[in-house]
Amino acid sequence: MQLIECPWCGPRDEIEFRYGGQAGIAYPEDPSALSDEEWAGYVFMRDNPRGWFHERWYHVHGCRTWFSVRRHTVTHEIGRDPESPRREEFG
Amino acid sequence: MSAPVHPDFLWRDPDPRPSYDVVIVGGGGHGLATAYYLAKNHGITNVAVLEKGWLAGGNMARNTTVIRSNYLWDESAAIYEHSLKLWEGLSAELDYDLMFSQRGVLNLAHSLHDVREGRRRVNANVLNGVDAEWLDADEVRRFCPILEVGAHTRHPVLGATLQRRGGIAKHDHVAWGYARGADALGVDLVQGCEVTGFEIAGGRVRAVLTSRGRIAAGTVALAAAGHTSVLAARAGLRLPLQSHPLQALVSELLEPVLDCVVMSNAVHVYVSQAHKGELVMGAGIDPCNSYGQRGSFHVIEEQMSAALELFPVFNRVRVVRTWAGIVDVSPDASPIIGTTPVDGLMINAGWGTGGFKATPGSGWVYADTIASGRPHPLAEPFGLARFTTGALIDEHGAAAVAH
Ligand SMILES: Cc1cc2nc3c(=O)[nH]c(=O)nc-3n(C[C@H](O)[C@H](O)[C@H](O)COP(=O)(O)OP(=O)(O)OC[C@H]3O[C@@H](n4cnc5c(N)ncnc54)[C@H](O)[C@@H]3O)c2cc1C
Ligand SMILES: [Zn+2]
Numbered sequence: 001m002q003l004i005e006c007p008w009c010g011p012r013d014e015i016e017f018r019y020g021g022q023a024g025i026a027y028p029e030d031p032s033a034l035s036d037e038e039w040a041g042y043v044f045m046r047d048n049p050r051g052w053f054h055e056r057w058y059h060v061h062g063c064r065t066w067f068s069v070r071r072h073t074v075t076h077e078i079g080r081d082p083e084s085p086r087r088e089e090f091g
Numbered sequence: 092m093s094a095p096v097h098p099d100f101l102w103r104d105p106d107p108r109p110s111y112d113v114v115i116v117g118g119g120g121h122g123l124a125t126a127y128y129l130a131k132n133h134g135i136t137n138v139a140v141l142e143k144g145w146l147a148g149g150n151m152a153r154n155t156t157v158i159r160s161n162y163l164w165d166e167s168a169a170i171y172e173h174s175l176k177l178w179e180g181l182s183a184e185l186d187y188d189l190m191f192s193q194r195g196v197l198n199l200a201h202s203l204h205d206v207r208e209g210r211r212r213v214n215a216n217v218l219n220g221v222d223a224e225w226l227d228a229d230e231v232r233r234f235c236p237i238l239e240v241g242a243h244t245r246h247p248v249l250g251a252t253l254q255r256r257g258g259i260a261k262h263d264h265v266a267w268g269y270a271r272g273a274d275a276l277g278v279d280l281v282q283g284c285e286v287t288g289f290e291i292a293g294g295r296v297r298a299v300l301t302s303r304g305r306i307a308a309g310t311v312a313l314a315a316a317g318h319t320s321v322l323a324a325r326a327g328l329r330l331p332l333q334s335h336p337l338q339a340l341v342s343e344l345l346e347p348v349l350d351c352v353v354m355s356n357a358v359h360v361y362v363s364q365a366h367k368g369e370l371v372m373g374a375g376i377d378p379c380n381s382y383g384q385r386g387s388f389h390v391i392e393e394q395m396s397a398a399l400e401l402f403p404v405f406n407r408v409r410v411v412r413t414w415a416g417i418v419d420v421s422p423d424a425s426p427i428i429g430t431t432p433v434d435g436l437m438i439n440a441g442w443g444t445g446g447f448k449a450t451p452g453s454g455w456v457y458a459d460t461i462a463s464g465r466p467h468p469l470a471e472p473f474g475l476a477r478f479t480t481g482a483l484i485d486e487h488g489a490a491a492v493a494h
Contacts (some may be wrong), residue, residue: 001389002379015389019378021333040479044331044422048320050382073334074382 002076006059007067020056022046023068023081050074054081101267102146102274107281107306111139113461114299114308116286116322118142119151120262120447121439122314123269123280124454125461130276132455133462138278141301143285147266150316151447153416155339155373157352157361158448159196159257161216161223162489166472167425168219173469174452175256181451187268189260190366196257196352197226197235199401200250205357208488209252216254224253235351237404245400246358259352259363259371265450289326295434296326312437312461317382317417319440326433330440331478332419335376337444338386338394340413344368348404356488358397370408372398376418376444386415418443423483428457429466429474437461438475 002014028034028042047053053073059065070079113129115122118140129135142148158178160171182189200206209225216223231251232240240248274280281303288300289311298307315322317334345368354361359375374394377386391413399406421427421441426449428439439457442449456467466474477483 001387014379014387021380036479040331041329044478045329046331046333047324047329048333048380049324050318050321050334053380055380071379073380076381076383 002078004057004069004078005080006057006062006065008063008065009059012059012062016059016061018058018060020058020066023054023056052079101271102280105279105281107139107141107279107284107301107303109305110307111279112137112309113312114138114306114310115140115312115314116299117149117313117315117318118146118270118280118282119149119314119316120147120266120269120450121316121442121453121457123147123266123273124450125312125314125439125457126273126278126280126454127269127276128454128458129461130273130278132458135462136277138273139306140273140278140280141284141286141299141306142280142282143302145282146270146280147263150416150418151262151266153339153414154262154447155361155363155371156259156262156447157196157257157354157363157373158191158260159254160221160448161196161198161212161252161254161257162486163212163215164484164486165219166484167486167489168216168221170452170456170469170473171449172219172221173455174449177451177455178260179256181265181268185268185272187264187271189264189268191258191260192366193256193258194351194363195234195253195255197231197354198252199231199248199353199355199357200252201246201248201355201357203249206249209250212489213252222254222256224255226251226253235349235353237348237402238353239401239403246355246397248401257352259365261366262447269450269454286322287325289433289436291326291433296436308435310435310437310461312439312457314439314457316440316442316446317419319419319438323431323438326431326436328431328433330427330438330475331422332427332441333380334382334417334419335378336381336383336386336415337376337418338374338390338413338415340372340374340391340410341365342370342372342405342408343411345370345408353401355397355401358400360394360397360401362398362402369411370405376420382417384415384417386413420444422478424486425484426453426473427475428453428470429460430464431475
């Protein structure tokens with residue numbers, strides 16, 4: 001069981017969260033300009049590193065915040081993502 | 092059949108040569124089957140299988156050996172049924188007792204939705220020439236008397252699909268049978284040889300870089316299961332694959348008590364009893380990406396609670412061992428087979444939680460694809476192109492249980 005730090009609720013058991021996959025996949029700025037290959041890239045292609053991974057988590061059984069962390073996919077070590085919201089930033 | 096007599100060595104342990112016509116990366120079931128059929132069906136024997144660890148110590152050593160072909164779509168039915176037909180002659184073909192036992196595979200339905208889905212799949216299977224039957228709750232009870240189907244259970248059994256030709260086999264024997272066969276036909280099975288990179292010039296792969304030096308290759312064929320993305324990234328490719336731990340466990344040895352395979356999509360568990368007597372149970376994947384070859388305990392806990400609801404008779408059985416393998420999951424729960432944007436670099440991956448059953452069929456079509464440079468007709472729908480065209484082969488229903 002991994003202990004994951006929700007930026008609002010603090011460290012909670014993994015079973016309270018839902019996984020959101022790779023972070024930083026931005027919706028295309030001009031969707032109609034994309035080729036089929038580019039759409040495939042946006043929708044389906046993902047990094048899948050053995051090592052540090054920038055990924056999304058959703059505190060579904062808690063405060064329902066989406067946030068990202070950097071997690072090592074072998075050691076399961078978790079580092080904070082500087083771009084993810086901090087507790088102070090919640091209204 | 093009696094247990095095979097083991098000679099001291101089933102295959103040579105050669106050092107890699109500087110160059111091969113075909114280099115297969117990954118010595119699991121798929122890599123070994125591919126090498127065997129390249130030599131056997133196509134006469135291509137200047138082939139090496141490079142394995143970073145020991146032969147078939149990855150998912151091939153870790154799977155729960157369920158074999159069936161009752162997938163929903165035509166493309167899947169065709170390739171998995173081709174594989175099942177090969178299984179039916181494989182012990183004889185490899186002259187090795189694979190302990191292939193067609194004891195029947197039940198897929199339980201616990202809700203009206205499951206019932207509709209199950210009946211639809213039975214109909215689709217029958218139309219595709221795949222044996223399939225629908226059993227109502229009474230018939231399920233008669234087929235598997237220790238299963239709790241009563242109306243008061245947490246997961247009432249409303250019916251089940253049954254594929255009588257499905258079953259289990261001894262996974263190690265399958266790997267060793269293919270390995271011995273490929274070795275005898277001249278293939279080099281090189282263990283302790285990790286592929287660390289690729290030499291690519293003019294858009295074409297020329298060689299693999301390994302922990303034991305550079306090895307030139309006409310064709311490089313990936314068969315690395317859960318580590319395919321890591322390898323592809325070294326060739327500059329991004330794939331629609333994510334790697335997850337998938338767990339299984341075995342119990343202590345029991346007297347024969349369960350003579351079929353039972354799986355439940357809704358509660359994510361499946362059970363069979365191996366020849367030796369242990370119960371073999373599979374769980375679901377850990378939801379997050381991981382290469383840590385261990386799964387989370389809460390996944391095992393959930394799986395056991397579901398198993399006990401279905402089989403109260405197992406409530407005093409002790410778990411002896413749990414383990415995990417890393418599986419390569421694709422967006423549509425179907426494999427990816429064929430060419431890549433790098434000339435000469437082929438891919439066979441994405442079998443995810445269910446590729447053991449496909450070992451013979453996968454090796455067969457991959458060998459043909461490598462030999463001819465174009466996808467085997469059964470492999471063609473499974474090319475990378477489907478993520479661009481949108482022609483996905485969605486088998487999440489038939490592959491919902493991780494096996
Ligand atoms: C717990 C569990 C239960 C399962 N149950 C079932 C089931 O009941 N039925 C079913 O059909 N399927 C099942 N599967 C899935 C099945 O095991 C896999 O789909 C299948 O084994 C994958 O093909 P493979 O045998 O070639 O993989 P593997 O045996 O994993 O072979 C890949 C090989 O590539 C090697 N490799 C990786 N990177 C490199 C590198 N850089 N250089 C050299 N070598 C490398 C690895 O060491 C490994 O030996 C299960 C899987 C798991 C983990
Ligand atoms: Zn929270």
